[in-house]
Amino acid sequence: MVIITPAASPKHHMELVQTMKHLRTAVVSCGTFTRHRLQLDSEPSSAHLTTTFGAIRDRTNRLVGGAFKFHICCSTLEGGGALRSKLVMYSAALSLAIGVVVLYVVRAVRTYYALSQFGGHGSAGWSRLWLLRTQGSGEINKRFTKINNQYGSTARIGPEMLITSDPELFRRMNAVRSSFTRGPWYKALKLHPERDNIISYVDERKHADIRSRMAPGYSGKENHHTEQDVDDQLLKYLELVNSKYVSKPEDGIFRTVDLSRVTSFFTLDVISKVAFGQPFGFLDKDDDPFGYLASLAEMLLAVIVFGVYTEITNLMKIPLIKAALPKSTDKRGLGRVMGFAGDMVQERFGQDAVVRQDVLGAFVNRGLTQGELESETLTQITAGSDSTASALRMTLHFISTSPPIQDRLLAKVRAEIEAGRISRPIIKDFEARQLPYLQACIKEGLRMYPPVTGLMAKMAPEGGAEIEVDGVEKFAPGGTQVGWNSWGMMHDPAVFGADADIFRPERWLLSRNSSDQECDRVNRMNETATLCFGYGRFGCLGRGVATMELNKAVIETLLRFNLQPCSLAKPFNEKIVGFNIHTDMYFVATERKHFTKADFATLNGGNIDAGAIAGAYEA
Numbered sequence: 256m257v258i259i260t261p262a263a264s265p266k267h268h269m270e271l272v273q274t275m276k277h278l279r280t281a282v283v284s285c286g287t288f289t290r291h292r293l294q295l296d297s298e299p300s301s302a303h304l305t306t307t308f309g310a311i312r313d314r315t316n317r318l319v320g321g322a323f324k325f326h327i328c329c330s331t332l333e334g335g336g337a338l339r340s341k342l343v344m345y346s347a348a349l350s351l352a353i354g355v356v357v358l359y360v361v362r363a364v365r366t367y368y369a370l371s372q373f374g375g376h377g378s379a380g381w382s383r384l385w386l387l388r389t390q391g392s393g394e395i396n397k398r399f400t401k402i403n404n405q406y407g408s409t410a411r412i413g414p415e416m417l418i419t420s421d422p423e424l425f426r427r428m429n430a431v432r433s434s435f436t437r438g439p440w441y442k443a444l445k446l447h448p449e450r451d452n453i454i455s456y457v458d459e460r461k462h463a464d465i466r467s468r469m470a471p472g473y474s475g476k477e478n479h480h481t482e483q484d485v486d487d488q489l490l491k492y493l494e495l496v497n498s499k500y501v502s503k504p505e506d507g508i509f510r511t512v513d514l515s516r517v518t519s520f521f522t523l524d525v526i527s528k529v530a531f532g533q534p535f536g537f538l539d540k541d542d543d544p545f546g547y548l549a550s551l552a553e554m555l556l557a558v559i560v561f562g563v564y565t566e567i568t569n570l571m572k573i574p575l576i577k578a579a580l581p582k583s584t585d586k587r588g589l590g591r592v593m594g595f596a597g598d599m600v601q602e603r604f605g606q607d608a609v610v611r612q613d614v615l616g617a618f619v620n621r622g623l624t625q626g627e628l629e630s631e632t633l634t635q636i637t638a639g640s641d642s643t644a645s646a647l648r649m650t651l652h653f654i655s656t657s658p659p660i661q662d663r664l665l666a667k668v669r670a671e672i673e674a675g676r677i678s679r680p681i682i683k684d685f686e687a688r689q690l691p692y693l694q695a696c697i698k699e700g701l702r703m704y705p706p707v708t709g710l711m712a713k714m715a716p717e718g719g720a721e722i723e724v725d726g727v728e729k730f731a732p733g734g735t736q737v738g739w740n741s742w743g744m745m746h747d748p749a750v751f752g753a754d755a756d757i758f759r760p761e762r763w764l765l766s767r768n769s770s771d772q773e774c775d776r777v778n779r780m781n782e783t784a785t786l787c788f789g790y791g792r793f794g795c796l797g798r799g800v801a802t803m804e805l806n807k808a809v810i811e812t813l814l815r816f817n818l819q820p821c822s823l824a825k826p827f828n829e830k831i832v833g834f835n836i837h838t839d840m841y842f843v844a845t846e847r848k849h850f851t852k853a854d855f856a857t858l859n860g861g862n863i864d865a866g867a868i869a870g871a872y873e874a
């Protein structure tokens with residue numbers, strides 16, 4: 256349809272004439288007043304059209320005063336060079352669109368059949384929408400485990416994506432000489448807008464290079480203050496709970512403590528102190544001074560989408576999007592943490608460079624550049640704080656809600672304290688490692704709630720890989736990504752027993768009289784639970800720091816405080832999205848008194864009687 260007004264007629268008149276030259280039939284109308292159907296020759300001359308159109312216009316203007324629009328509706332098209340080329344263009348575009356659709360369908364069918372030997376959710380073979388919905392559900396742990404339980408230890412969760420809960424396959428993919436490599440999934444772990452980091456490098460050589468230069472720093476060999484740093488922050492955390500959150504019913508003081516917050520504050524201050532010699536100050540302020548935890552919750556949507564459509568991470572290169580990403584000049588959130596880390600890194604360079612024997616110092620000694628350090632310290636903070644906080648709060652939750660376990664643990668540790676084998680005010684790391692029941696409780700806490708639930712997907716080599724699924728050999732073509740179902744692996748009854756979903760540290764204990772079979776069972780559990788920290792060339796570099804924090808903080812918290820969840824029906828809110836987000840984990844903390852038999856006798860002034868509530872059978 257062409258619209259022209261009579262007022263603008265000289266130019267539009269000519270356009271109209273040009274247009275009509277390619278028409279056989281045209282309807283010329285002016286509102287509802289006039290409507291002319293023109294029957295034209297196959298190639299009407301300009302003179303003929305000018306006269307015809309001029310006559311129609313004059314007549315219409317006479318009728319309606321000349322201020323109306325003309326609508327020219329082309330009903331039958333034919334002939335004309337320009338029109339013909341337009342037609343050719345349209346049909347080319349249509350053919351292209353059809354071609355693209357056909358290619359897409361062929362590719363989708365090929366992709367589907369490439370992994371059709373593996374079971375999985377029906378739609379997962381065709382699109383990534385099922386995976387996106389699962390990621391967004393906040394319970395990937397349960398959904399992935401359901402898939403592995405239903406369709407086998409390695410099953411399909413996306414068009415070119417499998418998931419495994421098989422420890423054997425996980426070890427094989429992560430082993431030092433494995434032909435599997437990191438999959439594109441890892442690109443989603445790029446935190447810094449410009450730089451990759453040890454966790455996000457997909458290029459194997461770059462990853463191996465940075466890992467070899469960072470490992471000595473993490474090993475603690477060049478940082479002699481790590482244990483003291485952990486102790487200092489632990490004492491601050493215990494003092495914070497004691498001074499602000501302990502309830503004292505005898506004085507009429509009733510309070511609650513959000514364990515999810517204080518444990519995060521503790522691990523964030525530990526990791527910043529260990530990493531660059533200065534804690535962020537979460538514990539001092541009893542607050543999130545950078546808005547860091549809140550910003551993690553805000554980034555949740557991005558984490559979910561990037562985890563499925565990793566190619567979107569390329570959008571970060573677009574200047575407009577880059578400008579909206581966290582940057583070191585931000586006042587709050589991840590950007591503020593980047594700024595803090597950047598300042599700490601800056602100190603180590605230049606003429607008056609600060610020299611310290613800490614993790615950062617070790618990295619500088621290994622030749623990491625200022626840019627690399629800014630990116631790596633940020634990674635260290637995110638990788639090392641939330642994971643350890645999750646392990647700590649969940650272990651405390653399970654022990655404090657299982658009275659026989661808590662009593663047994665406290666009795667064992669108190670006996671060691673009384674025998675002078677445990678340092679005060681904070682247990683030493685090596686002492687904690689000697690306490691089997693404490694170790695059993697920590698392993699059980701990690702197993703029940705593995706802190707890393709992300710896919711950490713590795714990719715099959717070019718020629719593909721044979722994968723055994725519950726005794727049946729299957730083939731995954733090259734490029735297939737195989738994600739990790741850590742929850743399913745840690746809750747596997749075949750490894751951990753029929754009660755794998757229950758917190759029972761006793762499953763780890765061996766005695767001198769244990770049979771070989773028992774020893775094998777516990778060995779197998781140990782080999783599997785240790786995978787919580789990854790394995791081989793991708794294994795966690797901060798494992799030493801994390802276990803030190805847990806060895807100390809679990810028992811020192813329980814020795815001082817009696818913890819009781821405010822709600823047993825819903826002790827906390829959680830979202831499991833690759834890492835574990837727990838909020839509103841309210842507990843009543845009271846000072847733990849160590850009662851002796853004599854104390855019980857004099858308790859409450861010797862009065863230990865309580866009148867019973869009137870019962871239904873009473874008169």
Ligand code: HEM
Nearest residue numbers: 453638639642643646706707711788789793795796797801
């Ligand atoms: C309970 C606490 C922790 C758990 C369960 C844990 C678990 C893991 C896992 C599963 C991986 C990745 C494996 C993979 O890519 O396949 C990893 C990597 C890593 N973790 Fe941890 N982690 C914890 C604490 C820490 C701490 C405290 C730090 C820092 C001090 C840290 C630093 C790292 C680093 C740097 C890597 C990357 C290693 C590499 O790519 O070569 N982690 N961790």
